Amino acid sequence: MEERVYNFSAGPSQMPVEVLKKAQEQLLCYPGAGCSVMEMSHRTPAFEQILHNTKDTLRRIMSIPQDYEILFLQGGATTQFSMTAMNLAHQGETMAYAVTGQFAGKARDEGARWGNAVAVSSSKEAAFSFIPAVEKLPENAKFLHITGNNTIFGTCYNDLRSKLPTEVLPGTNGEKSLVPLVADWSSAILGRWIDVPDYALIYAGAQKNMGPAGLAVVILRKDLLEREIDPVVPVMLRYKVAADNDSMYNTPPTFSIYMAGLMYEWVEKMGGVKALEAVNREKSGALYDFIDNSVLFRNPVAKEDRSIMNVTFTLPTAQDTADFLALAKQKGMINLKGHRVVGGCRASLYNGMPMEGVQLLIDTMKQFEKEKRGI
Ligand SMILES: *Cc1c(COP(=O)(O)O)cnc(C)c1O
Numbered sequence: 001m002e003e004r005v006y007n008f009s010a011g012p013s014q015m016p017v018e019v020l021k022k023a024q025e026q027l028l029c030y031p032g033a034g035c036s037v038m039e040m041s042h043r044t045p046a047f048e049q050i051l052h053n054t055k056d057t058l059r060r061i062m063s064i065p066q067d068y069e070i071l072f073l074q075g076g077a078t079t080q081f082s083m084t085a086m087n088l089a090h091q092g093e094t095m096a097y098a099v100t101g102q103f104a105g106k107a108r109d110e111g112a113r114w115g116n117a118v119a120v121s122s123s124k125e126a127a128f129s130f131i132p133a134v135e136k137l138p139e140n141a142k143f144l145h146i147t148g149n150n151t152i153f154g155t156c157y158n159d160l161r162s163k164l165p166t167e168v169l170p171g172t173n174g175e176k177s178l179v180p181l182v183a184d185w186s187s188a189i190l191g192r193w194i195d196v197p198d199y200a201l202i203y204a205g206a207q208k209n210m211g212p213a214g215l216a217v218v219i220l221r222k223d224l225l226e227r228e229i230d231p232v233v234p235v236m237l238r239y240k241v242a243a244d245n246d247s248m249y250n251t252p253p254t255f256s257i258y259m260a261g262l263m264y265e266w267v268e269k270m271g272g273v274k275a276l277e278a279v280n281r282e283k284s285g286a287l288y289d290f291i292d293n294s295v296l297f298r299n300p301v302a303k304e305d306r307s308i309m310n311v312t313f314t315l316p317t318a319q320d321t322a323d324f325l326a327l328a329k330q331k332g333m334i335n336l337k338g339h340r341v342v343g344g345c346r347a348s349l350y351n352g353m354p355m356e357g358v359q360l361l362i363d364t365m366k367q368f369e370k371e372k373r374g375i
Contacts (some may be wrong), residue, residue: 052262077205101150
């Protein structure tokens with residue numbers, strides 16, 4: 001086998017070797033089934049058990065209350081940009097969007113195809129380097145959509161309550177919020193604790209912290225399923241249809257669901273989401289500390305809004321950036337290049353990235369800085 005490298009990609013991202021090995025072991029023959037999960041009918045007890053175990057494990061590791069439904073859907077997180085609007089608002093109605101980055105903007109664009117998608121906050125003028133507070137919602141907003149962790153810019157809603165108006169949050173005795181809060185947590189789900197009852201709906205693409213691309217997980221309050229849906233909404237884009245059919249209205253992405261299940265079991269075995277969050281804080285903390293004390297590397301994000309999953313950093317010139325990326329590659333670290341819209345570098349430190357990978361990155365940055373200063 002060729003040697004594995006440290007993959008700092010924002011997604012699809014590095015998965016724990018242990019999880020890949022388990023999948024490899026069971027690839028030809030899933031225990032008791034006589035075939036691969038890929039070859040299994042989704043209508044068999046064996047697959048139904050995989051699906052239900054996967055769902056139950058996610059419910060445990062995120063402490064998802066029973067009045068929330070869990071759905072496994074296709075089309076990645078991007079399809080949720082449309083589904084959230086089509087299921088929570090009627091055509092032409094008003095929806096509020098916090099525009100804190102590229103994906104947040106795309107979510108709003110999809111909302112605008114459906115209704116009156118109002119940007120209630122934006123940090124675009126500041127190159128999305130911080131999370132602006134939402135002061136006020138438009139009248140009759142059917143929901144507020146936020147992007148919990150901004151994968152490209154490395155920002156995060158670290159403290160929901162300091163950034164959002166009270167009407168989108170549950171009451172102090174757990175009463176439902178006046179306006180549903182919808183959050184895209186694609187790049188931080190399972191990497192940091194998310195209090196599910198704070199939200200009406202959470203969604204996430206799987207390829208950052210939960211397995212292979214294409215799958216999206218949606219966690220939503222069951223009362224939202226009872227809303228009347230406009231007739232034009234296609235059957236595959238209705239949460240109610242997915243919920244009534246146990247996420248199997250059509251053939252679900254069976255192998256991706258199985259892989260997500262292996263990831264959830266791994267999270268549980270590692271001590272759960274809070275234990276992994278502590279590790280992720282250590283990993284990102286070490287990297288931010290180095291950057292803050294460096295004369296060469298810089299991070300542009302407001303400290304209180306920094307993401308523990310995606311750490312962005314810049315070097316003085318494009319040539320420095322290219323040289324650094326080449327050195328990193330030589331040392332077995334790939335995908336450190338920043339997103340094409342921002343440039344610079346980005347290290348994504350999801351659950352699958354071990355501390356040793358982050359330490360190697362920091363050591364390499366140190367070496368690079370020393371050599372540059374020696375010139
Ligand atoms: C990656 C990402 C998406 C897009 O996910 P797809 O599965 O490619 O549709 C959306 N939102 C956020 C925050 C992301 O990180």
